[in-house]
Amino acid sequence: MTATATPPAGSLLTAHDLRKAYGPTTALDGASFSIHPGEVVAVMGPSGSGKSTLLHCLAGIVTPDSGSITYSGREMATMNDSQRSALRRSEFGFVFQFGQLVPELTCVENVALPLRLNGTSRKEAERAALTWMERLEVDGLKGKRPGEVSGGQGQRVAVARALVTNPRVLFADEPTGALDSLNGERVMELLTEAARSTNAAVVLVTHEARVAAYSDREVVVRDGKSRDMERIV
Amino acid sequence: MSIGHTLLGLLESGPRHGYDLKRAFDEKFGHDRPLHYGQVYSTMSRLLKNGLVEVDGIEPGGGPERKRYAITDAGVTDVQQWLATPEKPEPYLQSTLYTKVVLALLTHRNAAELLDTQRSEHLRLMRILTDRKRQGDLADQLICDHALFHLEADLRWLELTAARLDRLAEAVTR
Numbered sequence: 001m002t003a004t005a006t007p008p009a010g011s012l013l014t015a016h017d018l019r020k021a022y023g024p025t026t027a028l029d030g031a032s033f034s035i036h037p038g039e040v041v042a043v044m045g046p047s048g049s050g051k052s053t054l055l056h057c058l059a060g061i062v063t064p065d066s067g068s069i070t071y072s073g074r075e076m077a078t079m080n081d082s083q084r085s086a087l088r089r090s091e092f093g094f095v096f097q098f099g100q101l102v103p104e105l106t107c108v109e110n111v112a113l114p115l116r117l118n119g120t121s122r123k124e125a126e127r128a129a130l131t132w133m134e135r136l137e138v139d140g141l142k143g144k145r146p147g148e149v150s151g152g153q154g155q156r157v158a159v160a161r162a163l164v165t166n167p168r169v170l171f172a173d174e175p176t177g178a179l180d181s182l183n184g185e186r187v188m189e190l191l192t193e194a195a196r197s198t199n200a201a202v203v204l205v206t207h208e209a210r211v212a213a214y215s216d217r218e219v220v221v222r223d224g225k226s227r228d229m230e231r232i233v
Numbered sequence: 234m235s236i237g238h239t240l241l242g243l244l245e246s247g248p249r250h251g252y253d254l255k256r257a258f259d260e261k262f263g264h265d266r267p268l269h270y271g272q273v274y275s276t277m278s279r280l281l282k283n284g285l286v287e288v289d290g291i292e293p294g295g296g297p298e299r300k301r302y303a304i305t306d307a308g309v310t311d312v313q314q315w316l317a318t319p320e321k322p323e324p325y326l327q328s329t330l331y332t333k334v335v336l337a338l339l340t341h342r343n344a345a346e347l348l349d350t351q352r353s354e355h356l357r358l359m360r361i362l363t364d365r366k367r368q369g370d371l372a373d374q375l376i377c378d379h380a381l382f383h384l385e386a387d388l389r390w391l392e393l394t395a396a397r398l399d400r401l402a403e404a405v406t407r
């Protein structure tokens with residue numbers, strides 16, 4: 001491995017030799033990663049190996065101690081906080097295992113929220129929100145609050161919300177972790193279909209092989225080090 | 234499971250007599266099915282013919298169990314290749330995988346890497362099945378799901394084994 005980062009041609013988001021420690025705990029110990037537009041990459045590995053930390057670094061939520069992250073040719077370390085959060089709002093989408101919908105808002109308001117935060121009018125934001133809810137087959141729930149829908153339905157609403165801004169990269173950390181297999185697979189089917197149709201890249205953290213089977217390739221993280229199975233084999 | 238590769242792997246740590254090989258095999262891998270002497274000698278004569286082992290010494294008294302076998306360089310390469318090649322995903326291959334993992338640990342090769350390569354091979358097939366399921370009718374979906382769940386079971390065993398490698402290494406090299 002060379003000391004300088006040379007992103008693979010055509011990649012959208014690249015990380016090279018990331019290190020991150022939390023006190024005495026080494027979470028990342030020289031992890032690298034790269035993803036192309038439209039690609040779905042599964043991040044796998046044992047619990048505590050650094051998968052979520054890698055995702056948080058890639059998404060600009062956590063700053064690594066060292067190493068470089070390039071998004072669309074720009075080095076993340078050179079951006080200030082407000083530039084990074086603007087990037088997250090406009091270019092990235094997020095789906096987590098649970099607890100991400102605002103309980104006081106209706107489902108359609110939840111899905112419309114990222115657009116509202118970007119300054120889109122309520123009417124226009126909710127129109128776009130409904131289109132995504134239709135694609136994820138949850139438009140019937142628009143007036144309900146998150147507490148009134150099932151786990152699987154709530155997760156589809158969350159996917160709609162993550163995609164409503166047409167992100168270039170969708171970050172999903174165990175998006176089906178709280179669902180049974182039928183619901184989990186439906187969410188994966190709809191998520192990957194939607195991402196492919198918009199040519200968004202998907203970083204998918206999962207420990208489930210049947211979920212990872214929706215990806216194009218997998219990266220294995222172990223003890224904070226990453227292993228790109230396709231580029232090594 | 235390949236008895237030839239397994240016996241070769243056991244020879245990597247040093248030359249052994251035929252009876253010693255059988256004992257080591259039974260102890261580590263033959264829990265439910267110990268080897269017959271006949272299997273050992275037919276396997277060893279095949280390995281000899283193929284140049285993967287050589288006779289290192291013969292004790293007085295004659296009889297095949299008196300021969301001491303040593304692995305050749307070609308034999309080491311053969312073991313290396315076997316361990317590095319993932320198994321074709323199919324139901325109930327855990328005994329082969331178990332043997333490979335133990336042999337990798339015994340010969341100080343990278344067992345975690347072996348498991349990663351196997352996971353990758355399984356996922357490759359799972360992607361194909363998932364794709365077929367997406368495009369197929371309900372019957373296709375059910376058939377693919379059956380295969381997918383079996384492959385997933387292999388992978389869960391793989392992850393669990395990966396998480397226990399340190400303990401397994403201690404146990405097998407003791």
Ligand SMILES: Nc1ncnc2c1ncn2[C@@H]1O[C@H](COP(=O)(O)OP(=O)(O)OP(=O)(O)O)[C@@H](O)[C@H]1O
Nearest residue numbers: 022025026027045046047048049050051052053054
């Ligand atoms: N905010 C934090 N403060 C302290 N330690 C942390 C923090 N985040 C992660 N860690 C530690 O860093 C290591 C990697 O954690 P991480 O959450 O990235 O693992 P993971 O692979 O996502 O695990 P899981 O599959 O259980 O979600 C762990 O040892 C964890 O305890």
Ligand SMILES: [Mg+2]
Nearest residue numbers: 051052053173
């Ligand atoms: Mg995690």
